[in-house]
Amino acid sequence: MAVLDPALKGRIAAEGLMGFERNAQIVAGAPALILLIxxxxxxxxxxxxxxxxSKGSHWQSFDAGLAAEAxxxxxxEAGLGTVIMGVFDNDDVCRLAGLPEGQSVSALIALGRPAETPAARPRKSVEELLIWR
Known part of the structure; x- marks a missing residue:
């Protein structure tokens, strides 16, 4: 779901982000807020x-993560910037967005044109991340 309405973004920022002020600023200021449902x-x-x-409902989060990455x-690639946020109250955001029962919001993704293009942060080497057995 793409939320473009400033009033709805403001309500999500004020009521759905569990007091995380920085995330509230990002949500309220983004041209678009994507709800990954x-x-x-x-x-x-x-x-x-x-x-x-054996993963049960955890598999839903895995699939949502793949969708968020893609x-x-x-x-x-289209020249847009994103911020993925996972700290929010699912029940509140679902209520504010008018989602029916049986749907959840796995992530919030702020979307817009970046004000700056920061340099890429250093990445760990494969040797630091991979365990060989």
Whole structure:
């Protein structure tokens, strides 16, 4: 869901971000706020509602993370900047957005034209991240 309405972005910033002032500023000031919506009980579940993996509902978060990454990479390619936020009250944001029961917001993604292009931060080497067995 793309939220463009300044009043709704303001309500999400004021009521849905659990007091995180910096995130509230980002949400209220972004030209667009993307709500990454997932359907509860679908990802990682069989059609009969039984978990298809030992991960249960955690698989939903994994799939949402993949979607967020793909979205942010596509936005970057289009010259847009993004900020992924995971600290928010899901119930409040769902209520404010008018989502039906059975849908959750996995992430908030602020979207707009970046004011600056910061230098890339140093990355860890493969040797620092990979464990060989």
């Amino acid at each position: 997932t359907l509860d009980g679908v990802s990682g579940y069989d059609k009969d509602g039984v978990p298809s993996t 979205f942010c990479l596509a936005a970057h």
